[in-house]
Amino acid sequence: QVQLVESGGGPVQAGGSLRLSCAASGLTFSTYNMAWFRQAPGKERDIVAAISRFGSSTYYTDSVKGRFTISRDNVKNTLYLQMNSLKPEDTAVYYCAASRVVMGTTRNDYNYWGQGTQVTVSS
Numbered sequence: 274q275v276q277l278v279e280s281g282g283g284p285v286q287a288g289g290s291l292r293l294s295c296a297a298s299g300l301t302f303s304t305y306n307m308a309w310f311r312q313a314p315g316k317e318r319d320i321v322a323a324i325s326r327f328g329s330s331t332y333y334t335d336s337v338k339g340r341f342t343i344s345r346d347n348v349k350n351t352l353y354l355q356m357n358s359l360k361p362e363d364t365a366v367y368y369c370a371a372s373r374v375v376m377g378t379t380r381n382d383y384n385y386w387g388q389g390t391q392v393t394v395s396s
Contacts, residue, residue: 275297276296277295277386280293281293285359292353293309293390296351297352298350300371306326306371306373306376308383309323309367311365320332321333321337321341321367322342325376328345332376340358341354341356364392367391370384370385371386
């Protein structure tokens with residue numbers, strides 16, 4: 274079965290950096306568009322960044338542009354999110370997601386989800 278396993282979250286001070294990873298198995302990774310979403314307590318799960326099958330196209334939500342970088346390694350079947358200049362408002366559970374069809378920006382565009390990894394940014 275398809276498994277997406279996130280790692281790399283944790284506590285960090287404002288201005289710091291974290292690198293999230295998402296290890297994929299049970300699917301042909303290079304045929305899936307991938308994305309990172311995040312969900313803060315009491316809020317919706319929103320798109321952070323997305324990347325096309327071979328990495329030629331990327332999308333970032335406005336609040337993370339210039340600070341976060343999404344990338345993928347189709348040999349290692351792994352998705353990454355490099356997060357720099359972190360802010361307290363980046364605190365959330367971060368999820369990776371896979372879409373066979375589109376590089377979308379909404380939850381409904383994605384078929385498979387990981388269990389999430391917590392990122393907590395203190396001021």
